[in-house]
Amino acid sequence: QEIEDVIKSCSIPPWYRCRPGRLHERACSARVVNPMRGALYLDQFKAGLRLPLHPLIRQILRFFRVSLAQIVPNGILNILGFMSLMTEHKVEPTLLRFRRFFRLHLARGTQEWFTFMARFNSKVLSGLPESHHHWKPNWFMVEAPWLDWNVEWNLHPPKELNTIHPGEMSPEQEQWVRSFIASFDDDEEPPNVFDLVTNKKIAEYKLRGK
Secondary structure, X not given: OHHHHHHHHOOOXXXXXXXXXXXXXXXXXXXXXXXXXXXXXXXXXXXXXXXXXXXXXXXXXXXHOOOHHHEOHHHHHHHHXXXXXXXXXXXXXXXXXXXXXXXXXXXXXXXXXXXXXXXXXXXXXXXXXXXXXXXXXXXXXXXXXXXXXXXXXXXXXXXXXXXXXXXXOOHHHHHHHHHHHHOOOOOOOOOEHHHHOOHHHHHHOOOOOO
C-alpha cells in the first residue's frame, strides 16, 4: 500500500514499474544483475525525490560516482533544498555551485550510504532532521526500459572528488558564493529546507525531469 501511495502522491510515471522487493533481492548490491532494475527507498520520496530525475541530480550522481539508492534522505533534502534555494534567488543551480556548498560524506554509522554535508562555513540550509528512523527496510524495486541513474553501488568513491581545484571557480564566482553566505544574518538560521522542498515548489521550480 505504501508503494502505491508514493506512486500516486509523487506522480511516478507508469513506465517506472514499482514493486516490493523479493526475498532473494537486496536493496544494496555492488553486483548489477539488471541495469534496468534498481532499489529506491520510500523515505527518499518523502524527502522530495521525484521521477524522472532532474538533470542536475543525474549530474551529481555521475560526478560523485554513487548510485541514487546510496543517498540517504537527508542527502536528497540537501540536493533539492539547494536547487530550490538557487531558483528562488534566480541563480542557476549547477554542479559546480552544488560542489562549492556541499561535499559527499559517509552517512553516520554506515559504510554503504552517503549524504551531502555543508562545507565548512558554507551552510545555506537549516532544519534537517538528525536522522530518518527505520528507513532502510522500507525499499522497493523500480524497473523501466531505461533508468536515469546507475544502479551499481560504489562503496569507495574517490575522496578527491570533494576537492575544488584551482581554476574551477573564477574569482567572481567565489566572491558571489561568499556574498551569498554572508547575506544570511548571523543571528538567524539559513532557510529551512522543509520550506524549500514542498510539493508546490517541486512543481513550480521543476525539480524533476521530463
